[in-house]
Amino acid sequence: MNASTTAHDARESGGAPLLELEHLHVTFGETVAVDDLTFAIEQGERVALVGESGSGKTVTALAILRLLGEARVTGAVRFAGEDLLGKSERAMQGLRGSDIAMIFQEPMTALNPLFTVGEQIAETIVAHEGVSPQQGRIRAVQLLARTGVTEPEKRVLSYPHQLSGGQRQRAMIAMALACRPRLLLADEPTTALDVTIRAQIVDLLLEIQRDEAQKRGMAVLLITHDLNLVKRFAQRVAVMERGVLVESGPVERIFESPQHPYTRKLIASRPRRQVTPVLPIAPVLLDAREVSVSFPTQAPGIRGWFRSDRFEAVSNATLDVRQGETLGVVGESGSGKSTLAMALLGLQRTAGGSIEFQGRPLASYRGREQTTLRSNMQVVFQDPFSSLSPRQTIERIVGEGLALHRPQLDAAARREKVSTVLKEVGIDRTALTRYPHEFSGGQRQRIAIARALVLEPRLLVLDEPTSALDVSIQQQVLTLLATLQHKYNLGFVFISHDLAVIGAMAHRVAVMQNGVIVETGDVEKIFSNPAHPYTRKLLNASLQG
Structure with a gap:
């Protein structure tokens, strides 16, 4: 008996759902996080709860486990017919981990x-x-x-x-x-994983759930914004917007014929190709030839640890980026993508090869010229919450580079420049006096982009800039980057493990495996007809996951 049969039989026989939420309200002070939520999960069923950040998905899961601290929770949460909201904390401790378990996002x-x-x-x-x-x-x-x-x-x-x-x-x-457990809550279990690892985790969860559904009727509530994962894993989907359940039903019906505008918006938010052709006369901004980066490794000895060998993180990498062009760099974690990026920026010592920016070796930039080089090569990191100082206002964060690289500007001129670039990335002037924690993930990433753009660079290195963003926010950021590239004729090195994002943004792609660029060329040609087995493996995993 498979999982879908188990769920179907439970409904046909009139048996009580395994989990039932009825008119669930969750408030934090005056803020309503979940508003009148009602839905149920049958034994052996796989249900996906989808929506953007702030839609109430994770709060719902934590409300089921009664892990929301000072929040006010009303309504009913019934598990196997028993009201969880009326149970003592001691009883809940016995339930958590045994009957209801949770896989956290990070x-x-x-x-x-x-x-x-x-x-x-x-x-x-x-x-x-x-x-x-x-x-x-x-x-x-x-x-x-x-x-x-x-x-x-x-x-x-x-x-x-x-x-x-x-x-x-x-x-x-x-x-x-x-x-x-009889119920598994999986909160974004594959968000920051490579495409191949993501596919493996999805296969693993499917295998385990089907096995446990036959033995004990285990059900899974999958919380995610990854629509490909929903299509592959779930039998039924519930869509939340700002704490409200706006639509639910079988996965096939929701994806083929969504009824609610918000559901249609989510489904339509997959990355869309939006590149401007590079001019044939566009000059080469960055030219790297046979670049290698290695690190010493340690081994245990009689008197402690000693250096035994060197690990080659990047081996003989050759690539170039022209003005107005996006070079995508893809590969699994540990393939050397970020190490290569740091070397291209001159922030990581190389073991061999050469790197030129605008026709000059990086090593030839000295003194004030090196300061100019730094302003012309900027980077946007994966996690803006970690890369933005929590103790500084947005004005100071974005204007810090101006204070260093444009000392001739006074405070008023800096503020005006910061305001202008924030407006360009869609952030209001009122943000100047606020702090990073007061913004959403997508807004923080826009601020990080503004910090890089305020110096008017020629080359931007983007290290997984959208991996942790919701699909609709991701599409907004990608559209913003494409617009800015076209307006300022910027060169991008776009590092990602998301091949759909690379397919939408890149002109050319370099595929890295174990520190080696195994294939490079026009992104559409490589994605449609990959020559290397590793590229085919990445593309197959992307289609599956």
């Missing part, structure tokens, strides 16, 4: 850095099943093996920072499955 934050992965998985088993720590550790090894972690006997002894992003996410899944 495992590096959710996992305790002071304990090994094995200890954290075993802790759940020991707490809920009363087994010995040794038995818990044995089960932890088995769970890591089941979730596809290589060498699980060794990985149980690893700390979270010693695992890759995909391994940490698998460890989170193992922890959530430790007590074989």
